[in-house]
Amino acid sequence: MPAGRHPDHAPLELERFVPYQLSIVSNTVSQAIADDYQARHDLGVTEWRVMAVLARFDGLSAREVAERTAMDKVAVSRALARLVAASRVRRHIHADDKRRSVLGLTAAGWKIHDEVAPMARLRERELLARLAPEEQVWLTRILDKLMPQDGREG
Amino acid sequence: MPAGRHPDHAPLELERFVPYQLSIVSNTVSQAIADDYQARHDLGVTEWRVMAVLARFDGLSAREVAERTAMDKVAVSRALARLVAASRVRRHIHADDKRRSVLGLTAAGWKIHDEVAPMARLRERELLARLAPEEQVWLTRILDKLMPQDGREG
DNA sequence: TGCAAATGGTTTCAGATGAAACCATGATGA
DNA sequence: TCATCATGGTTTCATCTGAAACCATTTGCA
Numbered sequence: 001m002p003a004g005r006h007p008d009h010a011p012l013e014l015e016r017f018v019p020y021q022l023s024i025v026s027n028t029v030s031q032a033i034a035d036d037y038q039a040r041h042d043l044g045v046t047e048w049r050v051m052a053v054l055a056r057f058d059g060l061s062a063r064e065v066a067e068r069t070a071m072d073k074v075a076v077s078r079a080l081a082r083l084v085a086a087s088r089v090r091r092h093i094h095a096d097d098k099r100r101s102v103l104g105l106t107a108a109g110w111k112i113h114d115e116v117a118p119m120a121r122l123r124e125r126e127l128l129a130r131l132a133p134e135e136q137v138w139l140t141r142i143l144d145k146l147m148p149q150d151g152r153e154g
Numbered sequence: 155m156p157a158g159r160h161p162d163h164a165p166l167e168l169e170r171f172v173p174y175q176l177s178i179v180s181n182t183v184s185q186a187i188a189d190d191y192q193a194r195h196d197l198g199v200t201e202w203r204v205m206a207v208l209a210r211f212d213g214l215s216a217r218e219v220a221e222r223t224a225m226d227k228v229a230v231s232r233a234l235a236r237l238v239a240a241s242r243v244r245r246h247i248h249a250d251d252k253r254r255s256v257l258g259l260t261a262a263g264w265k266i267h268d269e270v271a272p273m274a275r276l277r278e279r280e281l282l283a284r285l286a287p288e289e290q291v292w293l294t295r296i297l298d299k300l301m302p303q304d305g306r307e308g
Numbered sequence: 309t310g311c312a313a314a315t316g317g318t319t320t321c322a323g324a325t326g327a328a329a330c331c332a333t334g335a336t337g338a
Numbered sequence: 339t340c341a342t343c344a345t346g347g348t349t350t351c352a353t354c355t356g357a358a359a360c361c362a363t364t365t366g367c368a
Contacts (some may be wrong), residue, residue: 061346061347062346062347063345063346063347073346073347073348074347074348074349076347077346077347077348077349078348080347081348094346097345097346098346099345099346099347100345100346100347101346101347
């Protein structure tokens with residue numbers, strides 16, 4: 001009988017438990033990427049996600065940023081505060097609705113984006129390079145399926 | 155004016171970026187599982203991981219638990235403090251090395267384990283049920299490959 | 309021996325985080 | 339017009355977390 005000392009209790013094998021594996025792999029790779037730009041640009045994960053979204057969609061409101069980053073609005077608010085303070089993001093007030101903000105990257109923000117984005121892509125390639133080509137295709141397909149589709153925001 | 159695209163800046167598409175997808179999927183599923191046992195047993199993720207490891211390997215030290223759970227020793231120390239306080243884990247001092255602890259589940263710990271483990275497995279099956287059978291096989295294979303190998307064996 | 313370095317584990321401090329309360333503005337309806 | 343509710347966003351509070359400092363014990367070695 002394999003390594004279990006308590007077969008009657010059917011203990012979980014953590015290292016073969018998919019949610020655990022996902023957590024480990026995710027944390028390892030995210031941390032590796034974050035280490036790069038945190039040191040170089042004093043930029044947190046949440047801040048980078050906000051910047052990445054604003055790079056694609058100029059003029060979003062904070063709420064829309066939250067939707068697209070799967071972060072909650074508190075996290076977005078704080079990330080924006082830091083980004084605006086560092087002049088990486090500009091924030092106007094919406095002309096027709098004074099509650100909404102209108103967000104976008106500044107020149108400084110774009111500069112950082114253009115350094116970080118290729119580096120992030122490189123790390124992604126390094127991760128995928130550990131897989132055979134067909135495995136890479138399957139992983140992409142599988143993650144697309146597992147991603148929460150409609151995404152109720154909070 | 156259309157919400158701006160910036161092809162010259164090659165912005166990252168977050169929702170197709172593998173590390174981001176991993177993070178979302180991992181957090182979603184981990185949270186779903188944790189919600190179950192947190193409410194029912196007042197048990198945190200870190201505590202559950204410690205219990206799962208002790209269910210398989212009786213008599214580990216805190217350092218060994220940290221290795222096997224991929225948690226740092228501070229987190230393990232705190233999880234153990236709560237588990238011991240709740241009489242879910244017993245802790246002796248190692249006979250030949252008074253620094254080491256010798257850990258194991260109590261009867262109460264086993265009882266909780268035997269309720270939580272099947273539930274966790276059920277959630278894992280629910281996750282995998284969203285995939286075709288061959289995708290399930292590929293995911294398992296892929297995660298095994300992506301898991302950081304630490305050269306130790308158990 | 310004796311003393312510095314290493315190790316197991318805990319505590320401290322400082323930053324990150326989420327839930328809920330909060331504030332200002334905007335929409336709704338009598 | 340006013341009262342009420344909804345919405346965008348920020349602040350507060352309590353918890354969680356990791357890095358580094360810390361304590362006790364063990365190991366290495368002159």
